[in-house]
Amino acid sequence: MTNPYLRNDYPRPQFVRDTWMSLNGEWEFEFDDQGIGEREGWNKGRDFSRTINVPFCYQSKLSGIGDPAVHDQVWYRRTFIVSEAYKTGRLLLHFGAVDYEAKVWVNGQLVAMHEGGHTPFTADITDVINEGENVLVVKATDYSRDVSLPRGKQYWEDQSEGIFYTRTTGIWQSVWLEPVPETRIDRIRLIPDIDKNDIGLEVFLAGHNASIKASMKVVITFNGEFVAEDCFSLSHESGRRDIHLDDFNDHGLGRWWTPERPNLYDLELTLLINGEAVDMVQSYFGMRKISVEAGKLHLNNRFYYMKLVLDQGYFPDGLLTAPSDEDLRRDVELVKEMGLNGVRKHQKIEDPRYLYWADKLGLLVWGEMANAYRFTEPYVARVTREWMQAVERDFNHPCVVAWVPLNESWGVTNILIDKQQQHHALSLYHLTKSLDPTRPVISNDGWELVATDLVTIHDYEWRKEVLTERYATVETALTVQPGNRMILVPGFPYEGQPILVTEFGGISFKVNDWEGWGYSGAENEEDFAQRLQNVIVPMLQSPVVQGFCYTQFTDVEQEINGLLTYDRKPKVPLETIRSIVAGS
Template sequence: MTEQWRSEYPRPQFVREQWMSLNGEWEFEFDDARVGDKENWYEKGAFSRVINVPFCYQSELSGIGDPSFHDVVWYRRTFALPDAYAGKRIWLHFGAVDYEAAVWVNGKLVATHEGGHTPFRADITEALKDGDNVVAVKAVDYSQDVTLPRGKQFWEEKSAGIFYTRTTGIWQSVWLEPVSQTHISRVRMTPDIDRGELKLQTFVGGFAPGRDVTLEATVSFEGQVLSRDAFTIAREAESRSIGIHDFNDHGLGRWWSPEKPHLYDLRLRLLVDGEEADRVDSYFGMRKVSIEDGVVQLNNRPYTMRLVLDQGYFPTGLLTAPSDDDLRRDVELTKEMGFNGARKHQKIEDPRYLYWADRLGLLVWGEMANSYHFSETYVGRVTREWLQAVERDYNHPSIVAWVPINESWGVTNILVDEQQQQHALAMYHMTKSLDPMRPVISNDGWELVRTDLVTIHDYEWRRDVLADRYSALDKALSARPGNRFILVPGYEYEGQPLLLTEFGGISFRKSDWEGWGYSGAEDDEDFVRRLRDVLEPVREAPLIQGFCYTQLTDVEQEINGLLTYDRRPKVPLAEIRKLVQGD
């Protein structure tokens, strides 16, 4: 059993001082015969295996490394609470469990959850006892169900093509947290650089009418207090606008951008009858993403997005990074190669990655992990999980676009099926209703319905063809790369910005991994030439306002990364940077 485990604070935008990690060794068992419920595994019996949480059993770092189908798995461990937690409500948090989870504490069911990529929590106070407590988790996956929001997880046992090893069970951090009866349950921060304000929405749990409840919000920048506002909480949700007037648009200001990732600190103190009941530390960035007269803008200025496709897989941890340093390094490598953003492909990424994107300055497109077959069951599943994903990540300044559907996955007949078109429209409008400040792409790649950006996937590798195709709007919209319509007939082009959001995909073997790509290089010189042949015409095309190169790293059998699977550059980073930026 490896001793490596994830010890960093899992929720960096909503930090409480007291917390206790439950990562590390748990008892573990496969339940292929599905007898665990009948035999009450949640309250008795010793499991035969040990697993290293939060790594899924398919991964090497879990200590098991079994890629075969085991759709029902069980976990268990004991814990004792510190004396300092006495008198508080105790919450048990899970970052993500794929796909369904049931949680017991001391034999009492405390939570159920559906959705493999989003967090949930349980108030376990009433189930606790003095001394040691036992938490048990049953996770149920559906390895071969293609209506499941699964992203790149393959429905066959062995990876192939663009699909990779599955993730079953716990794959993000587990932790305990003591909170007061009246507490801050969540916060929503909306920057408005035009008005110089932050709209702050605070949601209070355990609200007690008749008591004196006050929220104190303190905004600071690099340790200097800029604003302190205290107001009475009269209901469970309160909104305030806080003036942020210490910046301007002459190069001296503090707006957030990849080039200058300025962040403000926010401390929230909840006082009940004059006594501090809760304290949460957070941060925000003042930035604006908009489209003006058909032009993508960041902070009211035209901005070219130079993105790289990033699938967020790791050789030893699969969807789970081995450490927080690995997440930070992915952001650093992306920037070192000249990109100013990443499209997190088919994965709702770990909040720690978004923290480093916020902190170091990297644009991120947030994308849903899609299904592969349309049904009413699929619609319910993907809608519920996407709602949770948007709520979880709303406050991150690095998130600048939402992609609920990619390449017609889950809506394979959208070109001719009105029901599937209505679903894509619903996802677009629902996302806009939750977040009016970011652009939404209804179906990234092709067969778009209503959309804020027209995004195209085109793996053409011939320089002259790319240059000609994107030299004029009529050529670009009628080209049909992959033999697909860019827009569903009946949905007209409305002057949206045009971006090439998948291209390149040049395979080049520089490790022990065998694999494939969309075109192949023979050596370093050939690889650089092929990169130049796709990057230069895309970068110079007058129509294209941004691009996303495929891809950051090799992933399992797919060897079309700029880096190997273990993050070694295939050619010098400075050479890639010149091609990406046009230096």
């Protein structure tokens, strides 16, 4: 019988080649609590005593182990056979994410080392593979107690509590093989310009040299209909082209991307060497623009009110890893069915398959870094490197409309008075804008903001009349200080940025035997619906607030403040939530 949890959907849906091999499934596995594995040569092919279902971490039920205890060094082993189709050109080994450090060996040879628990990496294993069977070994090292490590909601104590959840150690996103030519398309950047109706295309090659005559053929279609074609020479490792889309794109009838009309263009890229096609990649893009104009937040040059929900991206049996691709799709659908138009992915760099469904089905996503909790100089280097990788990985997704490198002063707890921590937040703000000038950046979501494109406030007040008064004017919104925190760091005055309330609500409602907590409590369905209305209506009626992010999408472990239970069952009918969100 087919295992529904193999996670064998193509892991990188915006950069697709036809030939690939999933390495998800059963691997050998071993804890290395004594840290003796490398000294004893485990990387050279030793058999391990356990098995694990990759890509689920050992703490999760779906891994087949389900052990929440701390094991900071773990080993994986499996074999694979390379068919004839994989023996031409180069062979790449891809990892979606391994938390936190990874060392990878193939046939006893070290092929990759990577630091960062949420971002992908690749090894070229061409020169170490054998005919027939090959042995792949991975050592993952976590630092469960180190609070200066970028970790998001993973708790450093033994048992989950408060706002923190079960840890993830080791492989938690897909692993796969991909044969590629010697000279190939390495990555692309897609920059939509709706004002000119152009798509900017940057192409980066691997294996290029001066003796090669390379060119790129580009074909763009929409729903199978031809839109544009171009071919241009590449004299270096990278090249840029602006391609005009000669089609109708406005008045609600055209092909711009919005949550209501998630129009996507298909893109086929063919690399030619001396006129011969050697590599082909399939991709897609959406024509959309997110901007701030005269203090208003715009989508496609029109004011757009964001109705988001805070989404931790946790699953009861898989933790950070969704059980299946259908579960990722269903999460997107559930948000839309509640009348919301987006999510703030909280303290998690989400699986690209989720972003694919958000692109395809139409859902705004705020991309947020998984933060640390203590400021140190090594932390600065770690979080900066990993954040750069995250922005590069997700740059092309039209659903991603904002970047959040820091949340609630996590990792920069003294930012209000500490110039070094202020410079760190500023550096992440400017670094993000240097990597991506097309999206707004929030320097420190919630409070104690330095330079920022949006002023975002976290406020768990539950009384309707208090919220109504608090968000009646800009002055009251910025001076009340929910949680006794200043909204802006002194020296960084308000400059007319859009104001959004990006955490609020958090109403707990127990509908089963699951014990937990929330920021305020409801007694029954009617009370829950009324409390939802009491916090959402003031946001919708405020002359100041331009969007909100309700806490939260689902219950998670000991938190029962979700609109849905942890297993995605609505606490009140979705139609009721939709009506409240619509202001009815």
